[in-house]
Amino acid sequence: MKGLGTALVTPFTKEGKVDYESLGQLIEHQVAGGTDYLVILGTTSEIPTLTHKEQDIIIEYVVQKVAGRIPLVLGIGGNSTAAVVERIEELKEQLVAHFAAILSVTPYYNRPQQEGLYQHFCAVAEASPVPVILYNVPKRTGVNLLPETTRRIYNAHPDKIMGIKEACNSVEQFTKTVNIAHGDFAVISGDDDLAYEMMKAGGDGLISVASNAWPKEMKQIVLEKDAMMQSKMGHRIHLLFVEGNPSGIKTVLTEMGMIKNILRLPLVPNTENTQMVIRRALAQGL
Numbered sequence: 001m002k003g004l005g006t007a008l009v010t011p012f013t014k015e016g017k018v019d020y021e022s023l024g025q026l027i028e029h030q031v032a033g034g035t036d037y038l039v040i041l042g043t044t045s046e047i048p049t050l051t052h053k054e055q056d057i058i059i060e061y062v063v064q065k066v067a068g069r070i071p072l073v074l075g076i077g078g079n080s081t082a083a084v085v086e087r088i089e090e091l092k093e094q095l096v097a098h099f100a101a102i103l104s105v106t107p108y109y110n111r112p113q114q115e116g117l118y119q120h121f122c123a124v125a126e127a128s129p130v131p132v133i134l135y136n137v138p139k140r141t142g143v144n145l146l147p148e149t150t151r152r153i154y155n156a157h158p159d160k161i162m163g164i165k166e167a168c169n170s171v172e173q174f175t176k177t178v179n180i181a182h183g184d185f186a187v188i189s190g191d192d193d194l195a196y197e198m199m200k201a202g203g204d205g206l207i208s209v210a211s212n213a214w215p216k217e218m219k220q221i222v223l224e225k226d227a228m229m230q231s232k233m234g235h236r237i238h239l240l241f242v243e244g245n246p247s248g249i250k251t252v253l254t255e256m257g258m259i260k261n262i263l264r265l266p267l268v269p270n271t272e273n274t275q276m277v278i279r280r281a282l283a284q285g286l
Contacts, residue, residue, distance in 0.1 A: 001037055001100065001162065002186060003205045004035055004036050004037075004219040004222050004223075005035070005037045005073065005188070005205065005206070005207040006030050006035045006037075006039065006207075006208055007208065007209055007212075008023075008026060008038055008042075008044065008212065009044055009246050009259070010047075011023050012263070012264065013260065014260060014262065016262065018057070018058060019259065019260065020061055022258060023058070023062070024061075024065050026253075029215070029258065030070075030211075031066075031070060033211070033214075033215025036205070036219075037070055037073055038066065040062050040074060041058065042075035042135075044209055044212075044246045045075065045246075046263065046267060047075060049264035052090075059074065059098075063098045072099050072100060073099065073102065074101075074103070075135075076091070076104055077104045077106075078105075079107035079108050079110050080107075081107070084123075085127040088124070088128050096129050099130055100130065101131040102132055102133065103207075104132055104134060104135060106137070106143050108143070109141075111142050114145075117153075118153055121134060122153065122157060125157040125160040131161070132160050132162060133162050133165055134153065135164070136150075136165070136166050137165075137167040139169065144168065148180070150177055163181075163186030163187060164185075164187055165189075165207050166190060168191075171198065171201060178202040178203065187202070187203050189203045189206045189207070192210045192218070192240070193234070193237050196227050196229075199222055200225055209240060209245055209249050210240060212249050213249060213253055218233070221233070236281065239278050239281060243271065243274050246267075247269055247270045250270075251274070255282055256282075
């Protein structure tokens with residue numbers, strides 16, 4: 001996958017149910033903004049708080065709403081290889097019919113060794129009927145998928161491993177992954193604040209949180225390697241993450257009138273002070 005992908009949030013109603021009306025508005029905002037593909041049920045979606053039944057309904061809704069206008073990527077990951085493989089099997093029909101790829105995060109909390117990561121992703125690749133994008137986000141998972149292991153996984157399954165979403169927050173590691181990549185393997189940034197630097201280093205695109213609100217601006221950074229736009233967006237992007245994700249982007253989307261500022265426990269909305277800072281920044285165009 002190349003270009004700009006948006007990691008969609010999951011809007012909720014005041015009663016804590018999935019807000020499909022707002023989800024539909026978000027999708028239309030993405031299509032109108034030129035987003036190249038959507039990532040649903042990733043970490044930004046609060047997927048740990050969604051039941052499998054809710055996930056299945058979200059999948060059905062998004063597929064119907066998008067109606068083939070842009071490609072879809074589905075997040076399927078976890079820290080039990082057997083459970084991830086089982087979930088892929090459950091969704092095999094939908095994957096084949098509607099999804100360009102799956103995005104699979106490194107196992108979290110149990111912190112496997114590099115050999116464990118290699119075997120895990122080989123099992124995922126063998127189970128998946130569609131291409132797989134690896135997802136490395138050490139700050140969230142507690143484990144870092146090293147470039148050498150990434151290359152080893154790709155070499156074992158070049159027909160299935162499409163690329164990696166590299167959210168290591170390190171230009172050095174990102175560049176090393178770019179340098180060892182070959183063929184059609186895509187190296188995709190997962191760091192909004194480093195998007196320009198990662199594109200300059202040879203990245204193939206960005207899977208973005210910020211683009212939930214600002215798809216046109218984030219796409220300009222990706223496609224045009226626009227340092228001025230990255231600088232302009234820098235303060236906004238910083239504010240998204242001062243109290244974690246997706247609380248920041250949900251505050252912004254609430255101020256834009258697109259969703260309600262509701263998260264599911266254990267996540268909570270930004271503090272009143274942070275909401276005030278974000279509100280002021282948006283009003284001033286910062």
